[in-house]
Amino acid sequence: MALAGRIAVVTGASRGIGKGIALQLGEAGATVYVTGRKPESSDNTSKGLSGLQETAKEITERGGKGIAVYVDHGDMEAVRELFEQIDRENNGQLDILVNNAYQAVTAIMESSGIPFYEQDPYFWDTVNNVGLRNHYFCSVYGAKLMVKQRSGLIVNISSAGGLKYFFNVAYGVGKQALDRLAADTAVELKKDNITVVSIWPGPVKTELVKSYQEGNARNDITSEMFSRGESTEYAGKAVVALAKDSKRLNKTGKILITEDLGSEYGFKDIDGSTPGNLRSVSWIIEFFGWKKTASLIPSWVKLPGWVMWAGTSRL
Helix, strand or coil, X not given: CCCCCCEEEEXXXXXXXXXXXXXHHHHCCCEEEEEECXXXXXXXXXXXXXXXXXXXXXXXXXXXXXXXXXXXXXXHHHHHHHHHHHHHHCCCCCCEEEECCCCCHHHHHHCCCCCHHXXXXXXXXHHHHHHHHHHHHHHHHHXXXXXXXXXXXXXXXXXXXXXXXXCCHHHHHHHHHHHHHHHHHHHHHHHHCEEEEEEECCCECCHHHHHHHHHHXXXXXXXXXXHCCECCCHHHHHHHHHHHCCCHHHHXXXXXXXXXXXXXXXXXXXXXXXXXXXXXXXXXXXXXXXXXHHHCCCCCCECCHHHHHHCCCCC
16 A cells, blocks of 8 residues: 555546556555546446446555546546646645546547548547647646645656557657657656656557457457557556656656566566567567567567667658
């Protein structure tokens, strides 16, 4: 219960990575505000507990305190009200903010292969209103509380999609902007002892990914990577490890890969496995289909971060 007494908020925690992070924070003893959209009356979950309420309930069962707050993260007034509630109910205390809310997974899957100029330009809003603009607003409101107490941790859940073209234009631009949001807010918040980082999970076995794979019966390399990917709680273990680290400010402004954090802090996934690393040479080679070659390279052989950035050829 290393995080007992800490106040955290995880946006977009009804399912997927957000839920996994919230559960791990709860298991460590934190009080966790979890957010998500209110289900429609026609939604099956409305007959019992909603996904968000289930998350809050399980947080409490694991030893923390789960508080479900329905928030439409496309509505910035609702976002402001969320942080006012946290301020009011906790005497201004906020220790951990995880910017995770995202609404474009299905839209991205369905638009695969369609050039940006053949899509409605409002597709940008579908991808980046909740996935980027909201994170900025949450960072503003969260930082206001953390600055007063001169401590805190802000985590942006991002991806390697900001490194090189992936999925579509709006996705990649949004992810790189999210990483830059962490880097630049870190500059201004470091003097107040507030750590801001981007975390890149590897392929994650979320409910939506599993459903999409089953519905499309795909058996390509990408599908195989996801099927052997991280659980939704592995990133949660990474966030907990950072929250416990008294020297985490040394990492502020950086992009952190979940498996690198697992190696550094000594944690494994919930099934005892060690997921692949985005910098692992064998993982990269296998991703491109060369399984035999990959099997000959030890998993600990990794590309330095600067090599990954150099490979983008932006200079």
